[in-house]
Amino acid sequence: MNPALSTSGLARIREFVGGRSLLAFDIDGTLAPIVARPWDAHIPDELQVRLAALTATRTVAIITGRAIADAKPMLGFSPRYLIGNHGAEGVPGFESASATYARDCSKWLEELRGDNEAWRASPGITLEDKAYSIAFHYRQAQPREAALRLVEERATRLVPLPRLIHGNCVLNLVPREAPHKGDALRALLAHSGCERSFYVGDDVTDEDVFRLKLPAMLSVGIDPEPGSAADLFLPDQGEVIRLLDEVTKMIGR
Ligand SMILES: [Mg+2]
Structure with missing residues (x-):
């Protein structure tokens, strides 16, 4: 894997951002620095300005694990596509299937909120309703490993069985049939009519995109x-601003 900002990395990027191209980004850990409390996360102004400029000439997509309602207020620009819940929300063509995902999630929530649920007696674990997925947060739990084991074990007894996605002190429960981020990106390429796509992400769920390995x-x-499976890398999130500057230069605005 080459550094994205090396001469050879930039030469490859140039091939993918010209003409009809889809520029897609994750939010947390990519556009927004990771912070202790997810609700404090924000996209710095200097990135917002650059992303807003890119939307003028390119098709921009945001693909995040957050619910759309949670992600939208973080954006100071209007991407053509905003995909939430790790791909389970907002993908064109999956609207009616999304209703099924929401039903699965409300069934899980009803069970998990029951009076005799062990996780409820464990301080520091919270359950977040994201409509198309649900998330156990355990950053405040002590010890965290025990909290994770508890919620993992509980999640594997749910019917239907969810797909488990591990994040930063969070365990996401997502309907198994729901599109993942890779499925979402593939669908957006087809829907947008773009010829190429350039994607930036930081986490295990972004590997679903990296692994696509589409030409x-x-x-x-x-x-x-x-x-x-990423093609190129940046050593840390603070370099994203330089990456956007390089992309902007290549596009010529
Ligand atoms: Mg991320």
Whole structure:
């Protein structure tokens, strides 16, 4: 994996951002620095300005684990596509299927909020209703490992069985049939009529995009784990601003 901002990395990026191209970004850990409390996260102004400029000439998509209602107020620009819940919300063509995902989630919530649920007696664990997925947060729990084991074990007894997505002190429960971020990106490429796509993400759910390995797509992973399928990498989130500057220069605005 080459550094995105090396000469060869930039030459590859140039091939994917010209003409009819889809520029897609994750939010947390990519556009917004990771913070202790997810509700405090924000996209810095200097990135907002650059993203707003990119929307004038390119198709921009945001693909996030957050619910759309939660993500939208974070954006000081209007992307053509805003996909939420790790791909389970907002993908064109999946509108009626999304209603099924919402039904699964409300069934899970009803069970998990029952009086005899062990996780409710464990301080520091909270349950977030994201409509198309649900999330157990355990950052405030002590010890965190025990909290994670507790909620994982509980989640694997739910019917239908959710897909479990591990995040930063969060365990996401997502309907198994729901599109993941890779499915979402593939659908957006088709829907937008774009010829190419450039994607930037930082986390395990972004690997679903990185692993697509479509000839029409180039990906950048931020501080990726060893074995990541990303094509290029940035060493840390603070470099995203330089990446956007380079992309803007290539586009010529
Ligand atoms: Mg992320």
